[in-house]
Amino acid sequence: MTALLEIDGLYSGYAGVAMVRDLNLTVHAGEIVALLGPNGAGKTTTLLTTSGLNPVMKGDIRVFGRSVRGRPAHRAPREGLAHVLEDRSLFYQLTVAENLRLAAARSKGDLARALSYFPALEPLLGRRAGLLSGGEQQMLAMARALTSKPRLLMVDEMSLGLAPVIVERLLPVLRRIVDDTGAGVLLVEQHVHLALEVADRAAVLVHGDLVASGTTAEIAGRAAALESTYFGAGAEVEAGADVGADAEAGAEAEADARTGDPEADPEDNPEGSR
């Protein structure tokens, strides 16, 4: 399998301060990699740097085998990189159809197929994007990214500002897209459990450092420790490469309590043993 994205010893940040330090990460065709971590961990920074919207300080990022250093940011998208930005970056003054047409313009993309994943958008084609609801906007952002037939898709915080129900509906679509098209996906997500349900591999960033990476099963086992980092306890994950069974049980219990869905665990486990 070829690596679509290789992040190699990356340092990146703002105003001379590295928000991401020594990050190594690869994304291959046909897999979903989840990038997890608390607020301020450097997840969005990593994606922005990959898109060329933020400069590399040290190390390198290769998209489709080409370094992003010194390359104008609009080049990689023409070769099949799609980025759903955290703020969605829709063109509110343009209609839904025009938003999609723009994405199709550069890459001779496929509007109909993108809409097939999000049929809810079809009746809204003539409406201005600014008038869509939050969930519809997120669907449009995803559909716009898909229209350009991406080989590598980066999705930043799909769940931001959305009801959990909608997130639960949107995330599995990602899996379908990957299975259909063989694209690679780098997914930044705060809903750890939902992300781990669809992802193949996961990496955890805390305060700019990569503290854990591995298959979904390996990371899922440490979900509780991971979630504790959301409140500032970064050391636990770092220290505990093998977090005790207590933590794992805690994670399951927490997941049960949160979602109230007993199916969540059995789904996690078979994936883990695979």
Add this chain to the structure above:
Amino acid sequence: MTRPRTPAARLRTAVPALVVVALLAVILAKGDYRANFFSGGGFALGALIAAIALGVVVTYRGSGVVNLAGAAVAMYAAYVYADLRAHGDLFLPPLPNPLAPIEGLVHLAGDDGFSVPHWPTSVSFGAAMGFWPALVLALVFCALFGLVLHVAVFRPLRHAPVLAKVVASVGVLLFLQAVVVRRFSTTTQVVGPLPFVDKTQVDLGLFKITQEQLFVVCLVLVLAVALWALFQRSRFGLAVRAAAENEKGATVLGFSADRLAAATWVLSTVVTGLLGIFVASVNSSVDPNTMPALIVPAVTAALVGGFTSFGWTTLAAFGLGMQVSLVTFLGANESWFPKAGGLPVPGVDLLVPLVVIVAVLALRGQSLPTRGVLGPGRLPFSPTARPWALRYGGPGLAVVALIPGVFFLSPAMRDGLTNTLTGIVICLSIVVLTGFIGQISLAQTSFAGLSAYTVASLSTHHGWPFPLPILAGAAVAVVAGVLVALPALRVRGVHLAIATLAFAVAVDKVVFANSWINGGFDGATVTTPALIRSQDTATHHILGVTIGDGTQPNPLTLVFCLVVVVALGYLVANLRRSLTGRQMLAIRSNERAAAAAGVNVAAVKVLAFGVSAFIAGVGGAVIAYRTGNVTPDKFLYDKSLMFFAFAYLGGIASVSGAVTGGLLVGGGLGFTVLNRVFGLPDEFVLLLGGLGLVVTAVLNPEGVAGKARTDLLALQRRFRPPTLADPPTLADPPTPADPPTPADVATPTTGPVASTEPTASTEPTASTEPATTVPPAASVPPAASTPVAAATPAASGSPAGSRVSGSAGAAPAVAGEAR
């Protein structure tokens, strides 16, 4: 796309439509009205305005810049073309010769005969050129010029505040005018006719028009349709609209926002230049002033089209062009036309754009900005004056100006210093209005001029004694300021700038060019007391000190100006420290948030306009007394533009910025030094002014004073080891021991403002990451809202002076982090 229509919304569309239809019906019904409205000259003027307006709309849609230099580009293109046709020369901007310092050094060493090669002033293509080569070359020049504008000026400014972009475009306007004046002087240049059309009349049934006029009209209509198709129907247009709205979004879709913006700049300069050339050919002449002033009707037309619609823009532009000859006809022939001193009031044709602007904005405007309204953008940090600055800085500066000004400076330098002092007053008026409350006014010298003419009339014709006319003049200015404030309650940002610009242009013609008011050719005389009369050469002996050296200008004039500057400087500094000042800053940051915090936005805005006009009015009165003779040239709209630009460069949000701005203004101390010490001729001074404006705006979008302040703080921080206590001062909650000051208790409006403070200070992350105290969902850029947050500890009336300075000092650092 269907929009719900309320009855009020229907009325808003119906009423203006009915008015326009009624006016057209009257014009069509009366034969002589019709003949004058549908005149060839009117059509040609309309075509030129339309082309400039189309260029403005294209630039705005491509890069979000309201290009006030658009009309100057048309003028410049016409000059380039005319020179190519007449002499085959492509003239170059007179840029400073890089070798000049060497020559200066050699001269200094004693060898006066040495001279370095001269910088070329033009590229010659041999003899006079034919039409087509000259046209093509001139258009290539326009395209390159558009590219240079994008690459050198507006691309570096693409994330700068809207104000910085407006200032840069003013700089371009001044530069282009200065280049043309330098090369061709202000006299009219003859332009040869177009080869393929002539002046034969064509009868179109309703009216007659010459061939060439018909040609330019058709050309503009074709261009408008082509631009519409390009923007609405092509992928390029779609991408431009997308990139203008969200650059990041366009980039991740594979579009280079940079190239799209460059393309629109080239497109707009070529369209504008083309019509500039053709209309100059039709009129057979071009001069440096007429065409650039067409920017006012052009932006008016663009405003009617909402800065997006090419169709409405073109239609409005033709209407505005064609009404000119009709209004002139009415003035000459109709008894009901307003008269002044037996003659028709001049400039009524310029009132029409103003009326249109006010009508459009009043119908479209909102008393509070809705989402996505184009505001003035992030404005520079506005510091409160530190106690030491008030106690020692102000008097110190005054003494530094006073001693040399009275005793040592040469007459020319004295004159320059006095110009700087009057400039500071005008800049102070802009600091209040734009720096504190974020409203852009390009009519400040109009307020000053109204006051100056009031002073002239009262002091000379009504015999009012010396200081009283100043108050009367300022009162007149305040009335005008409040009048302008009324539409400003519903519009903001660039729209307000356009409205005030139209006001300034109208006042120029209706009032300042009105011989009934302006005292005719000689200007209006001001009766000045001998003591401060500038022309007075008497020497005074006070306490054994001799003042005056027997030459003009009278040093006591300077003292008079200085007293006024100091008084107004303290007024503005204290305004910033007051509750009203904090309310103004709150409005500047976010009108909606300010209203939600209990600030009466409308009242504070009117007050700010009043205070600002008062200061400008006092400035106008001082200028009147100082010169002893009021002439319109000091108060025309381009002076307003210049003062605004220099105030912005100096630093628009602080008194120190106004002082810096005053040093920079044309004729001020800075220019006098350049002129007298370095021997630069006057036109060069203007040219460097325009160029300096652009360069400084690009390098330093927050102004010189602001830059100096942040540099100074950075330096302080370097020499003082950082202590942990430093960052928390920003959000330091007032200790319970802090007794509330009477001001807190007395004024009820303090309540809401002060109550926002604990929210900011008790934020758990506040002590470690000041930038995160700004809620991420806020639509204001963090830097814009930070000064308010920084100001709130001061708002609690804490007696500790150190905290005030601490909060003021920490905020630029925060702004830097957030950026």
